[in-house]
Amino acid sequence: MAVAEAIAALQERFPELGLAPQPLVRYADGRDSGQLWVRVPADRLLEVARFARDDERCRFEQLCDLTCVDYLNYPDAADRFGVVYSLLSLSQRHRLWLKVFVNDPEPVVPSVTRIWKGAEWPEREVFDLFGIRFEGHPDLRRILCPEGIEDHPLRKDYPLRGRGEREAFVPIDRETA
Amino acid sequence: MGLTEQGAPARSGIATTRLDYALDMIHRHGINWARKHSLWPMPFATACCGIEFMAVAASRYDLARFGAEACRFSPRQSDLMIVAGRVVMKMLPVLQRIYTQMCEPKWVISMGACASTGGVFDTYAVVQGIDQFVPVDVYLPGCPPRPETILEGLMAIQRIVREEGVRSSSERGHGLQMVIEPPPGVEMGPGFGERSLGDRASNPVL
Ligand code: SF4
Numbered sequence: 001m002a003v004a005e006a007i008a009a010l011q012e013r014f015p016e017l018g019l020a021p022q023p024l025v026r027y028a029d030g031r032d033s034g035q036l037w038v039r040v041p042a043d044r045l046l047e048v049a050r051f052a053r054d055d056e057r058c059r060f061e062q063l064c065d066l067t068c069v070d071y072l073n074y075p076d077a078a079d080r081f082g083v084v085y086s087l088l089s090l091s092q093r094h095r096l097w098l099k100v101f102v103n104d105p106e107p108v109v110p111s112v113t114r115i116w117k118g119a120e121w122p123e124r125e126v127f128d129l130f131g132i133r134f135e136g137h138p139d140l141r142r143i144l145c146p147e148g149i150e151d152h153p154l155r156k157d158y159p160l161r162g163r164g165e166r167e168a169f170v171p172i173d174r175e176t177a
Numbered sequence: 178m179g180l181t182e183q184g185a186p187a188r189s190g191i192a193t194t195r196l197d198y199a200l201d202m203i204h205r206h207g208i209n210w211a212r213k214h215s216l217w218p219m220p221f222a223t224a225c226c227g228i229e230f231m232a233v234a235a236s237r238y239d240l241a242r243f244g245a246e247a248c249r250f251s252p253r254q255s256d257l258m259i260v261a262g263r264v265v266m267k268m269l270p271v272l273q274r275i276y277t278q279m280c281e282p283k284w285v286i287s288m289g290a291c292a293s294t295g296g297v298f299d300t301y302a303v304v305q306g307i308d309q310f311v312p313v314d315v316y317l318p319g320c321p322p323r324p325e326t327i328l329e330g331l332m333a334i335q336r337i338v339r340e341e342g343v344r345s346s347s348e349r350g351h352g353l354q355m356v357i358e359p360p361p362g363v364e365m366g367p368g369f370g371e372r373s374l375g376d377r378a379s380n381p382v383l
Contacts, residue, residue: 145302146267153301162301166266171310172273 002057003036003094009057010038010048017044024097037084037097042109045100049115052087052096060087060096063116068126072156081132083109102132111137129154206339213338214244216331219255219279221272224262226289229321238324243331252278257334258311261321263291264304276311281345284334287313288327290320 007021017040023032040048052058065086071077079101087096100109111134112119123134124143131152134140142149149165151158202210218240220230233240240246249255252275264272276285287307290296293316295305307313314337317330 158301160300165301166304167309169266169269169304169310172270172277 002092003096006052006055006058006060006089006092006094006096007036007038009055010052013051013055014044014048017041017048035095035097037099040098040100042100042102045098046110046112046115048098049085049112052098053115057092058096059089059092061090062088063112063119063122064088064095066112066119066122066126068130068132068154070130070154070156079103081107081130083126083132085112107132108135109133110135111140113137128152131155209339209342212343213335216243216245216257216284216334216338217255218245218248218257218259219250219252219275220248220259220261221275222259222261223264223268224291226261226291226321229324230259230261230288230327233324233327238328240328240331243328243335245331252276253280255279256283257286258283259286259288260292260307260311260313261288263296263298264307265302266304267302269304269307269310272307273310282343283345284314284337285311286315286317286330286334288317288330289322290318293317296320 007019011019019038019040021036021038024035024037025033027033052060063085065084067084067086069082069084071080071082080103081101083100083102085098085100087098089095102109107130109132111123113123113134114136120138121143123137124139124141126132127134127137127140128142128144129152145153151163153162199211218234220227220234222228222230232238234246234248240248245257252258256279258276258279260272276283287293291298291303292307293313295303297320299305304310308316315330315333317326319326322330
């Protein structure tokens, strides 16, 4: 459980970023889950990620998950989207979460596919459902929604029942099959 | 072998008696009696309803009693599509293609709340009722429908076969406008049986 070491290493290497660890979950009685996240600016993400993977004290070899949160209408939220990187070090046995905040109208985050190859599909998923563009991604296409959908359905301002996509099919019959 | 004068089977041994029984039933009820006991279901199982359908096909509820135990996973070898589960936008073209690949005559059961109406999944991705896109003969209520309901639905298809024989689905339209009666003593909620399902002639989509 040496994630404090990893954070110290990150702070030493990037003092200008002011990386302050915060707990992911805080319970009502004041305790927290012991899982920490740090905020990283989008333009420094690649440096921080590469350092986190390669540094002796960090060694985050694995990107467990890459997802996104839409903070629209969230109380006290300063930014619209938070892209969340869930890192795991198998050798050091610790975890750390990175969050990158981006905003409309052009939410762009550098792609970490060159650092963790497994980021390719999660980044496509975030692009598909939240419309966040990953600069440098080798193949940024939709992954879940069918072709022809223009919207990004997990954005909070997208109506739950959609914009008529589910009714807009042309029935297939023998002639058109 | 052979029927007696009165049409009753001759009792001359187990094997011949059974064959005589079949011949007798065909004699009395027509060839559709045989057809309705030879349905070939194709489970289009996309969600939890599919699991319930497996229970019906297995030994306890035993679809074989209705002659419908030969579930085929190729549409070209089957004539009864059982849509068991929710159908999402990406699946719908697949469903429609599979339906067109089945040979006539063919029937469709929309099993469960999800396939029939979208169920609780009133979201952008889930099709709110497959009957907007393929002709449905029998709807099964429930989430999931009880095995008894599924058997009742199969028997409703058998009634359609008995009445309609092998007319193609495009001539037949939506089923026979039959509403399954609740068992005696069971009270159904308001609105039950009020809505007619419409048919091909009045529905331009189908
Ligand atoms: S009707 Fe209920 S059991 Fe059937 S697919 Fe929908 S949620 Fe599952």
